[in-house]
Amino acid sequence: MMEGKERPVPVPTSITRRFWDSVNAEALAIPRCRDCGAVHFYPHALCPSCMSPNLDQVPVSGNGTIYSYTIIRSPQPAFKGMEPYAVVNVELDEGVRIMANVRTDDVEKVRIGVRVKMIYEQSTDDLKIPQFVLA
Amino acid sequence: MDREIAIAGYYEAPSKRKSGRDIFDWLSEAASGAMRATGVEKAEIDGLITNAALGGGGSPFWSILAAEALGMSPGWLESVDIGGGSPVAAIARAGAAIKAGFAETVLVAMADVPTIEPKKQVGYRVEFEEAYGPAGPPGLFGLIVNRYKHQYGDPGEAMCKIAMTQRRHAELNPLALLRTPMTREDYYASKIIGEGIRLLDCVMHCDGGLALIVTSGKRARQLTDKPVYLTGYSESHNFDAANPLPDVTKTGFSVSGPKALAMAGLRHDDVDQLQPYDDFTVALVLAVEDLGFCAKGEGPAFIAATDLSHLGKLPLNTGGGQISAGQPGLSAGMIQPVEAIRQLRGEGGDRQIPNPKNALVTGIGYVNYLRNWNTSVAAVLEV
Ligand SMILES: [Zn+2]
Numbered sequence: 438m439m440e441g442k443e444r445p446v447p448v449p450t451s452i453t454r455r456f457w458d459s460v461n462a463e464a465l466a467i468p469r470c471r472d473c474g475a476v477h478f479y480p481h482a483l484c485p486s487c488m489s490p491n492l493d494q495v496p497v498s499g500n501g502t503i504y505s506y507t508i509i510r511s512p513q514p515a516f517k518g519m520e521p522y523a524v525v526n527v528e529l530d531e532g533v534r535i536m537a538n539v540r541t542d543d544v545e546k547v548r549i550g551v552r553v554k555m556i557y558e559q560s561t562d563d564l565k566i567p568q569f570v571l572a
Numbered sequence: 573m574d575r576e577i578a579i580a581g582y583y584e585a586p587s588k589r590k591s592g593r594d595i596f597d598w599l600s601e602a603a604s605g606a607m608r609a610t611g612v613e614k615a616e617i618d619g620l621i622t623n624a625a626l627g628g629g630g631s632p633f634w635s636i637l638a639a640e641a642l643g644m645s646p647g648w649l650e651s652v653d654i655g656g657g658s659p660v661a662a663i664a665r666a667g668a669a670i671k672a673g674f675a676e677t678v679l680v681a682m683a684d685v686p687t688i689e690p691k692k693q694v695g696y697r698v699e700f701e702e703a704y705g706p707a708g709p710p711g712l713f714g715l716i717v718n719r720y721k722h723q724y725g726d727p728g729e730a731m732c733k734i735a736m737t738q739r740r741h742a743e744l745n746p747l748a749l750l751r752t753p754m755t756r757e758d759y760y761a762s763k764i765i766g767e768g769i770r771l772l773d774c775v776m777h778c779d780g781g782l783a784l785i786v787t788s789g790k791r792a793r794q795l796t797d798k799p800v801y802l803t804g805y806s807e808s809h810n811f812d813a814a815n816p817l818p819d820v821t822k823t824g825f826s827v828s829g830p831k832a833l834a835m836a837g838l839r840h841d842d843v844d845q846l847q848p849y850d851d852f853t854v855a856l857v858l859a860v861e862d863l864g865f866c867a868k869g870e871g872p873a874f875i876a877a878t879d880l881s882h883l884g885k886l887p888l889n890t891g892g893g894q895i896s897a898g899q900p901g902l903s904a905g906m907i908q909p910v911e912a913i914r915q916l917r918g919e920g921g922d923r924q925i926p927n928p929k930n931a932l933v934t935g936i937g938y939v940n941y942l943r944n945w946n947t948s949v950a951a952v953l954e955v
Contacts, residue, residue, distance in 0.1 A: 441948035444703070445703050447698065448699060449699070450699070453699060477814075478639070479696055485816075486814040497798045499740050500829060502720065505719035505722070506715065507706070507711050507718060507767045507822065508767040509707050509765070510766065510767070511763045511764070511765045511771075513705065519705070522703070524705065524707075524711055526715050532817060535899065536700060536941070536942055537704055538704050538705070549718065549719065549722045560703060562573065565867070566703055
C-alpha cells in the first residue's frame with residue numbers, strides 16, 4: 438500500500454518496456470501469443486495460457502466497457518484532493534482487462550456496462566499512462 | 573486424514589497499534605508463550621516455521637533471523653510467504669515435516685508490526701495499479717463488491733450482519749481491540765473508503781504475535797489432554813490464472829474448500845464453527861459460497877438466514893475476526909486457527925460454542941491484478 442505523498446509512477450521493466458513504448462507512441466498494444474493466440478494483460482514474459490515465450494504485441498482500438506468500478510472517497514495521501522475519483526476495471530474490445538481511472542466531472546456516470554474510450558495522460562515528462570473517458 | 577498432526581497448545585499476544593516494539597520482540601513473546609502453554613522445552617523443539625512479514629525489514633533471510641532471535645538450533649526451518657494464508661499453511665507445512673520425519677515438535681511462530689513499519693509494494697502493482705490511486709486493498713475489494721452487486725444483487729446487508737456479528741463476538745473477547753458495540757446505524761454511518769467498501773468493512777492494522785506447537789498425535793496426547801488435530805487441508809493459488817477475462821467474484825475456495833472437507837470426511841452440515849480469514853466483510857460472502865455452504869450468488873441469503881453467533885447454527889469468527897480483533901499484519905491469519913483451537917479446547921470464555929468437535933478455518937493471501945485474491949487456504953481442525 439502506498440503511504441507516501443508522491444504520486445506513484447510506473448517504472449518499465451525488461452518485460453514491460455515494449456508495452457510502455459506503445460503507450461508513449463499513443464498506440465497501446467497488448468501481448469498476444471504467437472503459438473496459441475491468447476491475449477493477456479498486464480505483460481508477462483511468458484504466455485500465461487501456454488507458457489510460450491513467443492509473444493507479439495497487437496494494437497487495440499482503445500474502446501472498452503466498464504467491467505467494474507469503485508469511486509474512491511478516502512484516498513491515500515498522494516491522491517488527496519482528487520476525490521471523488523473513479524478507479525475502473527475496463528474490458529477492452531480485444532479481450533483483456535486493464536485498470537485505469539475514468540476522467541470525468543461526473544463520477545456518478547461511471548457504472549458497469551458503460552462504454553469508455555482510451556486517452557493518453559502525461560504522467561511524467563517522458564512517460565504517458567493509459568486512461569479513459571466516457572465514450 | 574489420520575490423527576497424526578496435532579496442535580498441543582497456543583498463545584496469542586495482546587495486539588497493540590503503534591506498539592513501537594521490534595518484530596522479534598513480538599515473535600519472542602509469542603514463541604515463549606506457546607512453549608509455556610504446552611510445557612514444551614526448548615531442547616524438544618526441532619522445527620521452526622514463521623511468516624514473511626510486512627514490517628520488520630522483509631529480509632530474505634527471515635526464518636534464519638527468527639531462529640537466531642529465539643536462540644534456537646532447529647533441524648528444520650522455514651518461512652511462509654503466501655500472505656495472510658501463511659499461518660494456516662504453516663501449520664500444514666509443520667505437519668508435513670512431522671509426517672515425513674524431518675521434525676517431531678515444530679514451533680509455529682508468527683509476528684508482524686505493520687503499524688510501525690509499513691512495507692512498500694514491489695512488482696507489477698507499482699507499474700499497473702498504484703498510478704491510479706486504488707487506495708490499496710479497500711479499492712481493489714471495491715471493484716469486487718461492485719461486480720458482485722451487478723451479477724447477484726447488493727451484498728451490503730450481509731456485510732453489515734457480518735460486521736455486527738463479529739463485533740458482538742469481539743465484545744466477549746478480552747484480546748480484541750475493537751469492543752465498542754456496533755449498531756446497524758453505526759455500520760451504515762461509517763465512512764465510505766471507495767464505493768462498495770465502508771470503514772467498518774475493513775480490517776485495522778495492529779502489531780502482534782501468535783504461536784502454537786505442532787507435533788505428532790502421540791506426543792500431543794502426552795503433552796495435553798486436549799490435543800487438536802489437523803484432519804483436512806487444501807490450498808489453491810492464483811485461481812483461474814490464465815483466463816484474461818475471469819469472473820472476479822469466484823475464488824480459489826471453490827477448489828480448496830470442498831477438498832479440505834472431503835479429506836476430513838465432513839459435510840457442510842457437520843461444521844461446528846466457521847473461522848474464515850476476514851480482511852474485508854465481502855470476503856466472507858464469497859467464502860461461504862465458494863466453500864460450498866450455498867450456491868454462487870446465494871451468500872447474502874445464506875448469511876441472512878443463518879444464526880452466526882457463538883450459540884447459533886454456524887458460529888462465525890467467534891473472537892471477532894480480524895476485522896474487530898485487529899489485524900497484526902501477515903501474522904493475522906493465525907487469529908482464525910487459534911480461535912478455533914481455543915473453542916475446541918473449551919477455552920472460549922463468554923463466547924464459548926457449546927461442545928464443538930470441529931472447525932473449518934481459512935486463510936487468504938494477496939489480491940491479484942483485476943482478479944480475486946491469490947491464495948485460498950482451507951483447513952479442518954478436530955478434537
Ligand atoms: Zn500461448
